[in-house]
Amino acid sequence: MARLTLFIALLPSLVLAQDLGVPTAWREFNNSRLFAERVSIAKSAIDTILPQLDTSTAQFNGIGYWQSANVFASMANFDHLANSTTYKDQVIDGLTTAWKLYTNFDLNLVSSSISRNIVYRWWATAAYYAHRAYGDVTMLSMAVTTWKHVSNYVVTAADAASGTQPNKDFKIVSTCYGETMAGGVFWRPTSDDTGINSITTGLYTTLSAFLAETTGNATYTNAAILSAKWIQNLQISDSGIILDGVSSEDCTRTAASWLFTYNSGKYLEGLSVLKDVTGAAIWKTLMTNITAAAVKSPVWQGSNGIITEGASKTSNNDGVGFKAIFIRGLDEVSARSSDNSKLQILIHSYNDVQYNALLELAANGTSYSPSWPGPAQGYTTWGQMAALDVMVTAINTNSP
Numbered sequence: 001m002a003r004l005t006l007f008i009a010l011l012p013s014l015v016l017a018q019d020l021g022v023p024t025a026w027r028e029f030n031n032s033r034l035f036a037e038r039v040s041i042a043k044s045a046i047d048t049i050l051p052q053l054d055t056s057t058a059q060f061n062g063i064g065y066w067q068s069a070n071v072f073a074s075m076a077n078f079d080h081l082a083n084s085t086t087y088k089d090q091v092i093d094g095l096t097t098a099w100k101l102y103t104n105f106d107l108n109l110v111s112s113s114i115s116r117n118i119v120y121r122w123w124a125t126a127a128y129y130a131h132r133a134y135g136d137v138t139m140l141s142m143a144v145t146t147w148k149h150v151s152n153y154v155v156t157a158a159d160a161a162s163g164t165q166p167n168k169d170f171k172i173v174s175t176c177y178g179e180t181m182a183g184g185v186f187w188r189p190t191s192d193d194t195g196i197n198s199i200t201t202g203l204y205t206t207l208s209a210f211l212a213e214t215t216g217n218a219t220y221t222n223a224a225i226l227s228a229k230w231i232q233n234l235q236i237s238d239s240g241i242i243l244d245g246v247s248s249e250d251c252t253r254t255a256a257s258w259l260f261t262y263n264s265g266k267y268l269e270g271l272s273v274l275k276d277v278t279g280a281a282i283w284k285t286l287m288t289n290i291t292a293a294a295v296k297s298p299v300w301q302g303s304n305g306i307i308t309e310g311a312s313k314t315s316n317n318d319g320v321g322f323k324a325i326f327i328r329g330l331d332e333v334s335a336r337s338s339d340n341s342k343l344q345i346l347i348h349s350y351n352d353v354q355y356n357a358l359l360e361l362a363a364n365g366t367s368y369s370p371s372w373p374g375p376a377q378g379y380t381t382w383g384q385m386a387a388l389d390v391m392v393t394a395i396n397t398n399s400p
């Protein structure tokens with residue numbers, strides 16, 4: 001009887017064990033650089049992109065609007081992790097400029113080549129990071145105001161029940177594959193666009209969770225939970241990574257080949273904050289499982305572990321920015337997992353694979369190729385932008 005009880009007591013931990021081992025096939029997954037050197041490498045990488053900043057528009061030459069927000073995000077996160085204010089003025093000036101030029105950061109993208117999507121959510125997150133790094137309350141209020149703007153494109157529980165959404169002119173489905181559509185966030189504001197996707201919903205989950213943590217206001221907690229559940233219920237693939245999108249009109253999924261790092265990365269960032277805000281075990285387990293699956297996914301990397309997504313040497317593309325978002329999400333998971341050293345080791349090993357590849361295979365001085373397995377090439381703003389999150393994350397994930 002005693003043995004049976006012991007057996008049963010041990011069972012859950014055996015069943016829930018997730019493989020957090022570091023694959024030995026990964027290329028150079030360690031790093032012995034000290035803190036000051038890691039800070040210096042990250043700072044040099046940022047300083048190499050800064051000449052491209054047009055302060056009158058808050059845009060960086062050579063990359064798109066959403067990607068420019070992510071350069072400011074990396075700068076704020078650099079200061080957050082290095083405990084400095086090196087880029088405070090540039091970050092706050094840049095976000096303030098964008099805010100003045102585009103109400104709610106909402107650049108109206110109506111060109112024929114870029115379909116308008118809810119691109120301003122990236123800027124809202126950058127504003128949150130700026131608040132976190134510098135304690136600036138105006139930045140926080142920009143994040144809150146933009147959160148409200150994005151909230152107009154969330155499927156509420158009432159919307160799912162009624163089959164209508166105030167900003168959409170078609171009948172939406174209440175459920176897909178047996179799961180409610182409540183919590184999903186529309187990708188594009190256009191009234192006839194049916195797509196709901198993981199990145200928009202993941203960004204909303206993350207921003208909601210950060211605002212919940214910062215303000216203690218349950219409105220944000222509830223929003224984060226509803227959207228996190230939507231992804232949990234509908235968007236996890238058989239191999240444990242996050243799928244792209246679903247039509248809210250007929251549940252059609254985006255192409256099976258649409259597997260992008262940032263969908264897992266942004267969701268992981270949100271889950272890491274949500275587990276701390278709620279203390280609920282489910283979010284921690286989900287975060288751990290998706291991290292283990294995503295860093296080992298053959299979809300976007302070679303067996304050596306180096307990410308190959310968005311590696312075009314000749315033109316900017318969205319994919320090059322995706323992998324940066326993935327790494328940033330992993331950094332947040334690591335920062336919030338001091339109770340799980342195996343998970344932290346897995347993440348720092350993974351980032352070191354990318355870090356060492358950039359420094360050894362893709363570097364030309366302090367500029368980095370968009371192709372992380374190399375070879376090095378001349379400077380491109382998109383390649384530089386993508387490398388920043390790896391450099392900034394290495395400040396945190398390595399020690400001392």
Ligand SMILES: *[C@@H]1O[C@H](CO)[C@@H](O)[C@H](O)[C@H]1NC(C)=O
Nearest residue numbers: 028029030031032033352356
């Ligand atoms: C990885 O660890 C080995 C053994 O300690 C060391 O020689 C090597 O320099 C480390 N690699 C990096 C990039 O720090």
Ligand SMILES: *[C@@H]1O[C@H](CO)[C@@H](O)[C@H](O)[C@H]1NC(C)=O
Nearest residue numbers: 035079080081082083084085
């Ligand atoms: C961060 O910097 C401030 C001001 O320079 C200093 O007072 C504080 O001790 C630093 N914190 C850490 C954790 O290094």
Ligand SMILES: *[C@@H]1O[C@H](CO)[C@@H](O)[C@H](O)[C@H]1NC(C)=O
Nearest residue numbers: 144147148215217218219220
């Ligand atoms: C909580 O946040 C929501 C959304 O921003 C806001 O409408 C509400 O007034 C806030 N509640 C409190 C008590 O501040």
Ligand SMILES: *[C@@H]1O[C@H](CO)[C@@H](O)[C@H](O)[C@H]1NC(C)=O
Nearest residue numbers: 015016017018282285286289
């Ligand atoms: C996490 O992974 C374990 C092991 O594969 C599995 O048993 C468990 O159901 C998963 N939990 C969640 C919440 O995904």
Ligand SMILES: *[C@@H]1O[C@H](CO)[C@@H](O)[C@H](O)[C@H]1NC(C)=O
Nearest residue numbers: 364365367375376377378379
């Ligand atoms: C390094 O960058 C410079 C300036 O962009 C370029 O002229 C040179 O060809 C690059 N070197 C390599 C090895 O790609």
